[in-house]
Amino acid sequence: MKATLIYGAGDIRVEEVPDPKLENPTDAIVRITHSCICGSDLWPYKNREATEQGGRIGHEFIGVVEETGSDISRVKQGDVVVAPFFYADGTCEYCQAGLTTACPNGSAWGAETDGGQGEAARVPFADHSLMKLDVPVESELMPSLLTLSDVFGTGHHAAVSARVEPGKDVVVVGDGAVGLLAVLAAKRLGAERIVLMGHHKARTDLGREFGATDVVEERGEEGEQKVRDVLGTDGAHSTIEAVGYDQSLSTALNVTKPGGFVGIVGVPQSGTIPNAGRKFGANITIAGGIAPTQANMHELLPDVMDGKIEPGRVFDRTIGLDETPEGYQAMNDREALKVLVRP
Amino acid sequence: MKATLIYGAGDIRVEEVPDPKLENPTDAIVRITHSCICGSDLWPYKNREATEQGGRIGHEFIGVVEETGSDISRVKQGDVVVAPFFYADGTCEYCQAGLTTACPNGSAWGAETDGGQGEAARVPFADHSLMKLDVPVESELMPSLLTLSDVFGTGHHAAVSARVEPGKDVVVVGDGAVGLLAVLAAKRLGAERIVLMGHHKARTDLGREFGATDVVEERGEEGEQKVRDVLGTDGAHSTIEAVGYDQSLSTALNVTKPGGFVGIVGVPQSGTIPNAGRKFGANITIAGGIAPTQANMHELLPDVMDGKIEPGRVFDRTIGLDETPEGYQAMNDREALKVLVRP
Incomplete structure (x- = not known):
């Protein structure tokens, strides 16, 4: 064969x-x-x-x-x-x-x-x-x-790990196939606001059809501030990290409110999780992994x-x-x- | 004054x-x-x-x-x-x-x-x-x-973050005052086995009086293997990290079983959480922070x-x-x- x-x-x-x-x-x-x-x-x-x-x-x-x-x-x-x-x-x-x-x-x-x-x-x-x-x-x-x-099972695992529940705010970092299906999974689990962070328009358009209520194209601090502005809060209850780079992991922590949850399904490429000060100071729980x-x-x-x-x-x-x-x-x-x- | x-x-x-x-x-x-x-x-x-x-x-x-x-x-x-x-x-x-x-x-x-x-x-x-x-x-x-x-409230927060529950196995990494009071907190919450990792005998003796069922003095891979041997499992359901150095954070992840929980209350001194591959591959949840x-x-x-x-x-x-x-x-x-x- x-x-x-x-x-x-x-x-x-x-x-x-x-x-x-x-x-x-x-x-x-x-x-x-x-x-x-x-x-x-x-x-x-x-x-x-x-x-x-x-x-x-x-x-x-x-x-x-x-x-x-x-x-x-x-x-x-x-x-x-x-x-x-x-x-x-x-x-x-x-x-x-x-x-x-x-x-x-x-x-x-x-x-x-x-x-x-x-x-x-x-x-x-x-x-x-x-x-x-x-x-x-x-x-x-x-x-x-x-x-x-x-890919959909991984998006679902991300959403469950991030404790997406009916009525909660969710941020999804990454507009690859896993990120987009994490949007769909979050919507399916009853999320109210779903902010998709990504900058490929064709992808984020599909993300909107899957349930994203908002799209933030900017990255880094600018993007993080925009997410907080969009939500009108200190960040989301649930954030899904579907990339695995240090910058996106760091952003995921920065857009999550104190006491919130980050579900990771992108393999951390550096072998470490950055921004531990934010994780610690805000008591953010980091869950997830191989789905x-x-x-x-x-x-x-x-x-x-x-x-x-x-x-x-x-x-x-x-x-x-x-x-x-x-x-x-x-x-x-x-x-x-x-x-x-x-x- | x-x-x-x-x-x-x-x-x-x-x-x-x-x-x-x-x-x-x-x-x-x-x-x-x-x-x-x-x-x-x-x-x-x-x-x-x-x-x-x-x-x-x-x-x-x-x-x-x-x-x-x-x-x-x-x-x-x-x-x-x-x-x-x-x-x-x-x-x-x-x-x-x-x-x-x-x-x-x-x-x-x-x-x-x-x-x-x-x-x-x-x-x-x-x-x-x-x-x-x-x-x-x-x-x-x-x-x-x-x-x-x-110090006791921090030990308690560590135990709650690590999801200590009646009947669960717990590992506590660190025999400082927070680690010892995390032992006491875990015992109070009903933990069955409590393995204390530390090598200052006067401290680990107090840890035993607080409820530690086992003490592992060795560090690094040797200590991690000994914890698994003591528990007879792939690791604990709940691990408490009460130090904050990369080595102890890494050990905490290695002595936690897949699907388990690490509660951290030692400020991560390097600004990152190491051993992310273990965290990801074993779907270990990292919770905790400033108590x-x-x-x-x-x-x-x-x-x-x-x-x-x-x-x-x-x-x-x-x-x-x-x-x-x-x-x-x-x-x-x-x-x-x-x-x-x-x-």
Whole structure:
């Protein structure tokens, strides 16, 4: 079969790889019909050291079950399923608590497993890590259902971590796909005012359609002051940080009111959280992290199936598997917000 | 009257200063009977630049009301009262929510106000910022009641921020007075296992008496592994960081299990929070900050009055006001854990 590999910064290739095979009785083989490129795929695309042997990449996919191991009972051949970007065993203490990304037997795709940007994948713990979708494979809902794998589930996790509740003010820092879907998640959870900080008009326009009541284009101190002016307060009850750079983390703390909450879902790129003086002096709680979408996709599914929300609107380009290298380039150049891949 | 001033690192002097006077109808004048030296007083004692004009210092005190402004109705001349280290107006949005340290009209002592290490102080918003104590001024309860001003209230805030609950595992990083009283606070809130990380035997012995079930002397990775071994888990549900150095903050995150909580009450000295990768990967929530003791002293008072708990055991030396410079030296040299000052 064909799959996408990364050989180093800027070096994405689509190559022939061995077909996946069942290895454990809890595995399933899934023929991938829909995949996509994640903002987090751009980190290795920007920075990864060149290697002779490439590594599989991609971690969001929908597909059709092709084969199941002997212990699998919840999904069967022919089922249309979505996989979370981090699969987990579904039975450990953390999985039971809904924190599937802490499962000691779990993993993101592409490390020692198949990647999501390929024609098929071996799925461990398939009874738990696959969620069945009662739709035909060419349903118009597919882009939105694909976001349950990672990007919408991550936006939702950000909003929950930031303690978004009905009637609360929310600031979202970052107008990438996660930030925009955090707006949608905050709206879904009942936020009253949602201020989106971003300066790409096409993106912030979509953010308004998702529920942002205000957009602040400015960055740094100027942007922070504008957020407070817009809200007419010392800052928001809940702030979502969906970038991961020091400046955006610092801004997130500065636009949160004392006693408020910051939910982070952008990996802190410097390895530290800046602006600790603000965090400490204002007793701001910093929550969030790698999102347990294997758990939260079940909560989000009904609203997507009903068509109440359309998180799939973040996809603004669809390509075939062979065009994956160009898809990375387009996202890296900010020509595309998020690219859907049809293997 | 006499009061303590700091002129720079290592330069503490007791000098004549003007007597305090009522300035606002919401003020009271308090004759100070008990004060003390705080671990946080040691930061300027170690680092403050030398200045020609000294600044008032000290922020924890008990005393007797000497005079009240025309708007004061809750305390009267002759009342024995304790003041929080950060006074607040008691009426703003943040005070109403119990976060008195975010009050826009509040302040710590010693900046533009009197310090706590002196013979008397003008107390703003005295109806809210003073708590009446129904005990004679020479009561044996005084050392414990004095801890409500800051150190026990801060330990309690750490435990609440770390979401200590009945039956939970707790790690306390740091065996200073705040760390030890965080142990006591965690015990009071029903923690089951309390692991104290510290290596001063006299202090950790007191920590055991306050409720620590285990002591880990080692630091760094060795200490972190030992904590996990002691608990038999991936780490504690709740960790309290009562130091503020990068190493201790990093350790606090490493000894907390995924989905757990770190409550910080040591001011982060580097201005950043390290080990953000652990925070993010394990979805650990970082809460806490400057403690609202004006609010929480009311909750803690009954157990101190009943003698159920004796937080005042952290005081291991009592001095007169003139000996304040030696008190600082003794705490800085770790000869004394916490010094009580009797003006």
